[in-house]
Amino acid sequence: xxxxxxxxxxxxxxxxxxxxxxxxxxxxxxxxxxxxxxxxxxxxxxxxxxxxxxxxxxxxxxxxxxxxxxxxxxxxxxxxxxxxxxxxxxxxxxxxxxxxxxxxxxxxxxxxxxxxxxxxxxxxxxxxxxxxxxxxxxxxxxxxxxxxxxxxxxxxxxxxxxxxxxxxxxxxxxxxxxxxxxxxxxxxxxxxxxxxxxxxxxxxxxxxxxxxxxxxxxxxxxxxxxxxxxxxxxxxxxxxxxxxxxxxxxxxxxxxxxxxxxxxxxxxxxxxxxxxxxxxxxxxxxxxxxxxx
Amino acid sequence: xxxxxxxxxxxxxxxxxxxxxxxxxxxxxxxxxxxxxxxxxxxxxxxxxxxxxxxxxxxxxxxxxxxxxxxxxxxxxxxxxxxxxxxxxxxxxxxxxxxxxxxxxxxxxxxxxxxxxxxxxxxxxxxxxxxxxxxxxxxxxxxxxxxxxxxxxxxxxxxxxxxxxxxxxxxxxxxxxxxxxxxxxxxxxxxxxxxxxxxxxxxxxxxxxxxxxxxxxxxxxxxxxxxxxxxxxxxxxxxxxxxxxxxxxxxxxxxxxxxxxxxxxxxxxxxxxxxxxxxxxxxxxxxxxxxxxxxxxxxxxxxxxxxxxxxxxxxxxxxxxxxxxxxxxx
Numbered sequence: 001x002x003x004x005x006x007x008x009x010x011x012x013x014x015x016x017x018x019x020x021x022x023x024x025x026x027x028x029x030x031x032x033x034x035x036x037x038x039x040x041x042x043x044x045x046x047x048x049x050x051x052x053x054x055x056x057x058x059x060x061x062x063x064x065x066x067x068x069x070x071x072x073x074x075x076x077x078x079x080x081x082x083x084x085x086x087x088x089x090x091x092x093x094x095x096x097x098x099x100x101x102x103x104x105x106x107x108x109x110x111x112x113x114x115x116x117x118x119x120x121x122x123x124x125x126x127x128x129x130x131x132x133x134x135x136x137x138x139x140x141x142x143x144x145x146x147x148x149x150x151x152x153x154x155x156x157x158x159x160x161x162x163x164x165x166x167x168x169x170x171x172x173x174x175x176x177x178x179x180x181x182x183x184x185x186x187x188x189x190x191x192x193x194x195x196x197x198x199x200x201x202x203x204x205x206x207x208x209x210x211x212x213x214x215x216x217x218x219x220x221x222x223x224x225x226x227x228x229x230x231x232x233x234x235x236x237x238x239x240x241x242x243x244x245x246x247x248x249x250x251x252x253x254x255x256x257x258x259x260x261x262x263x264x265x266x267x268x269x270x271x272x273x274x275x276x277x278x279x280x281x282x283x284x285x286x287x288x289x290x291x292x293x
Numbered sequence: 294x295x296x297x298x299x300x301x302x303x304x305x306x307x308x309x310x311x312x313x314x315x316x317x318x319x320x321x322x323x324x325x326x327x328x329x330x331x332x333x334x335x336x337x338x339x340x341x342x343x344x345x346x347x348x349x350x351x352x353x354x355x356x357x358x359x360x361x362x363x364x365x366x367x368x369x370x371x372x373x374x375x376x377x378x379x380x381x382x383x384x385x386x387x388x389x390x391x392x393x394x395x396x397x398x399x400x401x402x403x404x405x406x407x408x409x410x411x412x413x414x415x416x417x418x419x420x421x422x423x424x425x426x427x428x429x430x431x432x433x434x435x436x437x438x439x440x441x442x443x444x445x446x447x448x449x450x451x452x453x454x455x456x457x458x459x460x461x462x463x464x465x466x467x468x469x470x471x472x473x474x475x476x477x478x479x480x481x482x483x484x485x486x487x488x489x490x491x492x493x494x495x496x497x498x499x500x501x502x503x504x505x506x507x508x509x510x511x512x513x514x515x516x517x518x519x520x521x522x523x524x525x526x527x528x529x530x531x532x533x534x535x536x537x538x539x540x541x542x543x544x545x546x547x548x549x550x551x552x553x554x555x556x557x558x559x560x561x562x563x564x565x566x567x568x569x570x571x572x573x574x575x576x577x578x579x580x581x582x583x584x585x586x587x588x589x590x591x592x593x594x595x596x597x598x599x600x601x602x603x604x605x606x607x608x609x610x611x612x613x614x615x616x617x618x619x620x621x622x623x
Binding site: 047050052053054068070071072074075077078079081082083085086087088090094097098099101102103104105138141142145 | 294296297300301366367368370371372373374375376377378379381620621623
């Protein structure tokens with residue numbers, strides 16, 4: 001079952017495309033990390049999925065419906081926007097009241113238990129909370145709504161490392177407890193590594209790669225060997241990045257098959273190497289032989 | 294949604310209603326018994342300004358921030374992602390804000406109308422026009438039910454501009470300018486034609502001429518135009534001398550150039566004034582008449598209802614536009 005399915009999805013702001021030709025399926029029951037440099041289209045994709053934005057081209061279906069098409073659809077999708085907006089002049093208690101009044105599926109016990117566990121004072125105005133507490137409050141509203149899919153746009157960007165760890169831990173507990181699917185964007189690979197089991201890499205408004213983290217790690221290899229032209233690689237080995245020195249060539253390839261060429265020294269990759277390889281090589285093709293010192 | 298909207302709007306609503314209650318008490322305690330006596334002049338002008346400005350204030354300080362505050366702080370991202378559509382979000386805001394604005398302006402206008410009734414009655418009987426009768430534009434806009442329509446229109450205009458501009462201060466300024474432009478355009482270009490004005494052709498005699506306007510010329514003053522007496526309490530749209538073909542003449546023909554006395558500094562005596570009037574009445578023999586067009590005092594309520602309907606229709610149009618633009622707002 002897929003919770004999010006996009007076909008040729010694109011979004012244009014005035015003249016420039018923030019997202020183009022995005023075809024993507026996100027299966028249910030996973031935590032999917034959306035990663036990419038600033039301006040790659042992460043927020044746009046999440047906004048389209050939440051129904052905050054209307055697509056300029058293509059289609060997107062979330063939980064079996066058009067995003068933002070009605071109260072029933074809105075109830076199925078939770079969205080915590082960048083910077084976790086809350087009403088500064090409303091108290092924490094009033095935010096819970098807001099959630100209860102605006103959501104038919106509101107889980108008040110869950111919301112109150114979370115607020116108590118995080119240690120937020122219900123009588124405190126949300127404007128007086130710290131960045132981390134605000135993010136927690138916004139996440140509480142998102143979770144207690146009991147959506148099928150929770151979309152989080154840079155939820156930990158404003159948090160210090162400790163608060164970030166707690167926040168993600170908390171998110172993982174909620175996911176495990178309520179079986180919801182999560183799509184979260186971040187440019188902090190370490191955070192994604194901790195919580196995501198699937199990954200979507202966006203570069204230059206396009207989806208570069210999408211898949212399960214384990215699969216991605218299993219199918220990518222770093223090959224190091226004597227300097228040679230990468231055009232001589234077997235056809236089933238897709239080159240992600242290549243680097244030459246005077247004597248050596250280092251290639252990052254994606255392949256399902258084992259590496260048979262004995263001249264290569266084959267190495268494993270960690271998630272960060274993999275993501276950085278995609279981010280720093282948006283062109284994807286097989287670049288000609290050139291010396292990089 | 295109702296709870297949230299009221300929670301956000303209660304402070305501005307209660308403060309405006311509190312100020313209205315205060316104004317009501319002041320006016321009730323000071324209502325003039327009969328016509329104007331001078332000491333009421335300050336309150337008269339003050340209440341006029343208050344009714345004139347209240348709709349603009351409601352549009353600028355209720356309508357605009359209601360939208361821009363959410364857009365500027367990003368809380369629209371929060372509220373639009375609860376299980377409530379953005380159309381419903383706007384509908385509830387309008388459903389609470391619009392009646393509150395219309396009632397506020399209506400109550401103030403009716404209280405002021407009641408307070409000023411003795412003055413308006415006196416002004417309606419007075420042909421010397423020391424106070425403007427209530428059908429004339431300035432007083433018309435601050436009496437009766439028209440301010441209800443002004444407030445409704447100003448409020449939705451504030452919301453529409455906020456949706457388009459998205460920034461509080463800019464949206465406030467734009468709302469104010471657009472509202473002022475409409476408020477000027479309607480009495481100048483629309484209201485005179487809502488009901489066809491009463492036209493009258495008045496014979497120029499020494500008795501009907503009320504005044505003569507002169508312009509300084511190379512050798513002494515030159516008569517520019519004539520005014521005749523108009524019906525009490527009317528809104529005069531035209532008071533001009535026309536020739537036999539019905540074309541307005543301005544300045545007056547040279548034939549009456551000699552009627553003005555030679556330049557003098559002494560005040561003109563009454564017999565002298567009668568002589569001047571009689572001289573100008575000679576225009577009648579030359580085929581000239583005075584054309585009058587006006588809205589009589591009895592048209593006050595029909596014009597009020599028409600004005601209310603016009604502004605409510607404008608408000609409905611702007612509301613439709615708001616809902617249309619809301620779909621693409623992000």
